[in-house]
Amino acid sequence: MxxxxxxxxxxxxxxxxxxxxxxxxxxxxxxxxxxxxxxxxxxxxxxxxxxGAAPLGSLKGSALMLHSQLKPGMPLLELLKLSGSLGKKTAPDAYTWQDAGGDRLEIRLHKGRVQHWTLTRATEAPAPATDDLPADTPAA
Incomplete structure (x- = not known):
């Protein structure tokens, strides 16, 4: 209200x-x-x-799920409920949360309301190529 x-x-x-x-x-x-x-x-x-009890900048769930629930103009109180922790301050009005998988969500606030957000996915390590296996190792 x-x-x-x-x-x-x-x-x-x-x-x-x-x-x-x-x-x-x-x-x-x-x-x-x-x-x-x-x-x-x-x-x-x-x-x-x-x-305040949760580690700073961590998410209780997935960054992708939080990303899907964000709306422009969402109050800070709702954002804290969804994230479950306080964000790490990266700029004057920007805060970052990271989940266990390494995905990061940076959220910009203006006057205590969500203005803009960016999701950065963690890069996955490439699967080893079969050419790199020794000759006596069977390919999977």
């Missing part, structure tokens, strides 16, 4: 509570607003605790 929409809804709740129930309605609206803010803070702390 955007901060502007949240602020407008909070003002509307305060106004409606004041009109319908007087000062008791305003107190009720304030209680609901504070409860909602505490829920958001708790959610943020849970995600940060999980991301």
């Amino acid at each position: 955007s901060p502007l929409l949240g602020g407008l809804l909070s003002l509307a709740a305060l106004f409606a509570g004041g009109l319908l129930l007087g000062w008791k309605g305003v107190v009720l609206a304030l209680t609901v607003i504070v409860f909602w803010l505490l829920l958001q803070f708790s959610r943020l702390m849970r995600v940060m605790k999980q991301a």
